[in-house]
Amino acid sequence: xxxxxxxxxxxxxxxxxxxxxxxxxxxxxxxxxxxxxxxxxxxxxxxxxxxxxxxxxxxxxxxxxxxxxxxxxxxxxxxxxxxxxxxxxxxxxxxxxxxxxxxxxxxxxxxxxxxxxxxxxxxxxxxxxxxxxxxxxxxxxxxxxxxxxxxxxxxxxxxxxxxxxxxxxxxxxxxxxxxxxxxxxxxxxxxxxxxxxxxxxxxxxxxxxxxxxxxxxxxxxxxxxxxxxxxxxxxxxxxxxxxxxxxxxxxxxxxxxxxxxxxxxxxxxxxxxxxxxxxxxxxxxxxxxxxxxxxxxxxxxxxxxxxxxxxxxxxxxxxxxxxxxxxxxxxxxxxx
Numbered sequence: 555x556x557x558x559x560x561x562x563x564x565x566x567x568x569x570x571x572x573x574x575x576x577x578x579x580x581x582x583x584x585x586x587x588x589x590x591x592x593x594x595x596x597x598x599x600x601x602x603x604x605x606x607x608x609x610x611x612x613x614x615x616x617x618x619x620x621x622x623x624x625x626x627x628x629x630x631x632x633x634x635x636x637x638x639x640x641x642x643x644x645x646x647x648x649x650x651x652x653x654x655x656x657x658x659x660x661x662x663x664x665x666x667x668x669x670x671x672x673x674x675x676x677x678x679x680x681x682x683x684x685x686x687x688x689x690x691x692x693x694x695x696x697x698x699x700x701x702x703x704x705x706x707x708x709x710x711x712x713x714x715x716x717x718x719x720x721x722x723x724x725x726x727x728x729x730x731x732x733x734x735x736x737x738x739x740x741x742x743x744x745x746x747x748x749x750x751x752x753x754x755x756x757x758x759x760x761x762x763x764x765x766x767x768x769x770x771x772x773x774x775x776x777x778x779x780x781x782x783x784x785x786x787x788x789x790x791x792x793x794x795x796x797x798x799x800x801x802x803x804x805x806x807x808x809x810x811x812x813x814x815x816x817x818x819x820x821x822x823x824x825x826x827x828x829x830x831x832x833x834x835x836x837x838x839x840x841x842x843x844x845x846x847x848x849x850x851x852x853x854x855x856x857x858x859x860x861x862x863x864x865x866x867x868x869x870x871x872x873x874x875x876x877x878x879x880x881x882x883x884x885x886x887x888x889x890x
Contacts, residue, residue, distance in 0.1 A: 614889040623706055624885045628701035628878040635871030637692035642868065644685035668888055696871075704783050710776050715771065728757060764814060770810040776803035802859055809855035815848045843880050850876040 603648065617622045757765070785792035792800060810849035823830050830838065850873045857864045865873070 605830035611886065611889045615885050619709075621885055622882045623703055624878075626699045626706075628875075628882040629704065630696050631871050631878045633692045633699070633766050634696040635868065635875050637696060638691045638866075638868040638871050640685045640689035640692070644682040644689060649685070704779065707776065709784070710778055711773065714773050714776065718769055718773075721762070721769060724757065724765075725762055728762065734868070764818070768811060769812055771807045771814070775804050775807040775811065778807070779786060788818070802861070805855050805858035809852070809859055812848050812851050812855055816852065819845050819848065843884075847877040847880050 611674070612625075615625055646662075778800045781790055781792060781802065782797040784790040785797050786794075822841065823845075833841070853865065854870065854873050857870065
């Protein structure tokens, strides 16, 4: 979306390297040749070219607000998905280990004494405990990135002002273009008609109405999200209950936007004026990616619109990762 492409949390958004201790040399110090330090230029030249190219393209991706949001969208929901999967796997392993431990205790002879220790039992897989700790860190990263995206969207209303101004100018130009076409039709000769390509048709009244509906939904969505978030930071005065309601209605207006987008994509595919069969493979691929992206957002907007939610954390992470991956691939391709 414009801005909503992005996901909207319904709840209030709530260089460590190894120490590098020197490894003792196996040969006597006297026979160890002293190595001359490499100059800075040589060290930089020694960086693998693919690493340098990767960092250069990543820097280009992060050079615009939309690029920053796309990168954060990708990291936010892939982190959420990874966190949920790791949590499920580790908790399953820990439960299995607990059952084994209970079975072991039950097999002890009657009258045996069991001493509990504060340290984890040896039967608890260390890998499961590490996976659970990593899951919590990834969940914290996802929450941080989600809030950062909300903060970036605080300025989206400014862009929507220019979107509205453009639509108004387009609407006024449609009437003037229609009148000018009516007056020039009678004076244009047949040779002029064959020599000059016809101007693109102006948008119809239906197309203009749809554009204004999309704009109104986006403005309402963004206004509600801004008010709710600023209130959660004690900048505005909505109560927590009002903030939750604002977030839910914000997601509902976003759901309306997604519905319009899917309707337009469907009309472009099977409508009476559709030219899908004559489109190039690149245009068909673009239509498919847009459709997949909106289909992924659709259940999420319903999930965030409801009081108790409809989807699990794993499903949310999986569905939201789909547009994140699609947008990241497109962004990456533009920086080549």
